Amino acid sequence: MRIVIVEDEVRIREGFFKLLGKLGDEYEIVGEAENGRTGLEICRTKKPDLVITDVQMPEMDGLQMLQAISDEGLDIKAIVLSAYSEFEYARTAMKLGVTEYLLKPLNISDFSTALENIRHQMEEDRRKKPATVGTLDQVMRDIIGGRMSADDEAFNYLKKNYGITADQKFIILCDYLGNQYENSAKREQKELSNSLSFYEGIKYLILDVEYRKSLIVIVYKYESAADFERWIQYQLLHELEGSSAMGFTECTSIGGISQGINDLYPYMDWNISFEKDVLISYPKITQVQTSLCVYPQDLEARMKTAICASDFSQQKKLMDEFEEGFHDGKVYDPREIKECFVRFIWSVIEIAKDIGNKKVADLQQQKLLDGIMNAKLRSELSSVCAGILDMLKDSEEASDTETLTVRRAKSMIHEFYHTGITLDEIADRLGITPEYLGTQFHKETGETFSTYIRNYRISKAKELLVGTSMKLKEISERVGYSDPKYFSKVFRDVTGKLPAEYRKSLK
Structure with a gap:
């Protein structure tokens, strides 16, 4: 990914050089500028994949620069940084097709996620074929991705070709596959389509959205949202019998589809808190009552002792006990569960490093942290725990030679x-x-x-x-x-x- 940094403070520009270097060698900074005017010239000549820009700058601010980039038809993704949280800045940025708007001071995890989203958008753009432009699939992708505005022209086109009106409602289903997306997406899409075809009176579209590790179903013709929701909960989820998480919401217009997905997606991690096959329905999920999530301090102490004693069977037993402790019939806030995982895994890493485990010492801890905090399935958290256990076991078996x-x-x-x-x-x-x-x-x-x-x-x-x-x-x-x-x-x-x-x- 070729990147241009546009920021009037030199220390912040230097900080981006260091930060991007740590996040991965796939990021190349091809230019930097202290104002929008110079940034625009660099974008014209270098034609980067991404521009990271501040809003408030001398001569030409970041949004004016992005407007010029848009007017000139330059295909450049953008991440906007601002110390201002006013709605006008965000709204203007969204009109310019900016999908990543971050506030200062910058949160490293949010920035890393934004870069990952941009990368997946770029890959998706490259996969586009001219033959698909104009299909309902492509129109919906463009509206969701901010590449097409839901204006009169779009409404007329959709009404003429697909019978979709400006003021009709839509149901959004999010089928989150997590780490199994790459291997399971095609099979899951086929099974999902087969099941939906038995529900009479609906028309729908299934989009594979790789950067969200999900299949997004947009239902644009249906009789009753409540009946359809009940059918998903009591029949569809049992038919799929998968390890994915399913979310449901309804939006009131085609222009609200993108916002509906953005509202629903963060709540998909509630799948971690519930038993199997529970539909995550937004906004109902916001009213769920939870129990107090207590960190198992004693279990952590016993795990540290087992690591110091190189007792792998005890380590595995305690790791299993830690995971099972959050599935005792109570409902806990998923963020609190994930924070407990971060704390427990961190304590394991620190004590293992302390006694000389080289594999654990070489872990990319920020990447591990992102993996836990962005998890939306129990299997993703279990995968992190299994990876740590493998490293502890490998250390014990290293003496075999x-x-x-x-x-x-x-x-x-x-x-x-x-x-x-x-x-x-x-x-x-x-x-x-x-x-x-x-x-x-x-x-x-x-x-x-x-x-x-x-x-x-x-x-x-x-x-x-x-x-x-x-x-x-x-x-x-x-x-x-x-x-x-x-x-x-x-x-x-x-x-x-x-x-x-x-x-x-x-x-």
């Missing part, structure tokens, strides 16, 4: 670390020289013997600090240090914190 000698040496360390066992003693038990064992151990583990046994002792100390209320002297002796002061020094050298500070930070 080690020779029997090194594995036996590590086994002895794990059994006798608290006794002060030495390299010479282990080498003697294995019947080899200390020099050979030290060389082979470093070669296969990447650590010296002394570093490994020190780190193992500290990891066991962390387990005791997190999972017990033992005193410092007791923990020190338990992990093989007779002097608590020396133990505290070693612990700080390894972790950067004293034992008491470490215990406090995790509790």
Whole structure:
């Protein structure tokens, strides 16, 4: 995606360079400008895919620049940034085909989502074929995407060709497929169409909207919205028997279809809160009463202990217990559920990183956060948990490539670390020289013997600090240090914190 930044504050422009670099290498900034006039010239010459622009700027503001871009027929997507939340700015931007309007200070998650939406819109535009222009499918896509206004010309065309009038109502169904969209969309569309064909007296259109991971059904002829809604709830959902979420709303005009989708879509995550096969009906969903969602602090502490102890079976058991805790027959706010997932997963990541899990340390945490907070299905949250468990398991299985000698040496360390066992003693038990064992151990583990046994002792100390209320002297002796002061020094050298500070930070 080739991008031009138009912003009068140089520090903000520099910030975009850094931010886009972190979000991915598919973003290329091909130009920058401090006002709309210069930005327009750059857009004329560079012809970028996207322009990110401020509103208030000298010489020519952002909306005037976008108006000029539109007048000249330049096919450039736009993200408008503004510190002003007045409706007039947003309305003007929407008239210019801007679908992403973000307020300062910028929320990174919102910005990342906006870029992703733009990318999917670009891909959808590229898939267009000249033969489809003028079909009901294409007209609806253009109206929803802001590429066509619902004006008299559009109304006349739709009435003449499809019998759709300006003041008629529409039902919108959103069939959200989530991570299964790519593999399931075509099959789901066929099943959905087959089921809808048995409901007499309706006319409808099914649009595949990739950037929303959904199929959008627009019903433009029907007798009763209430009857149709009941049929969806009590028959259609059971017929589909899928792992998707289904949403329902009604809008009063063709011009309101886009807004109807925008109103309904954020509430699709209520599927996480309900049992299976519940229709998300907007605006009814806004009146749902919820129970207090309590974060399982004790479960988090037990999970940290299991990670420190490298007990994968216990880790999996606790992860399952965490997920099942939100499905106890009560209805919780989906955002609160997702915030609990963020907090729990974050605690798992931090403790795993702390004990040296390299795979977890390399995670793109912002991407993981977006995955959780944008989830609308339980399966999407479960997928995140499964991915974390796989990383924890891989870390435990990484030692499979080690020779029997090194594995036996590590086994002895794990059994006798608290006794002060030495390299010479282990080498003697294995019947080899200390020099050979030290060389082979470093070669296969990447650590010296002394570093490994020190780190193992500290990891066991962390387990005791997190999972017990033992005193410092007791923990020190338990992990093989007779002097608590020396133990505290070693612990700080390894972790950067004293034992008491470490215990406090995790509790």
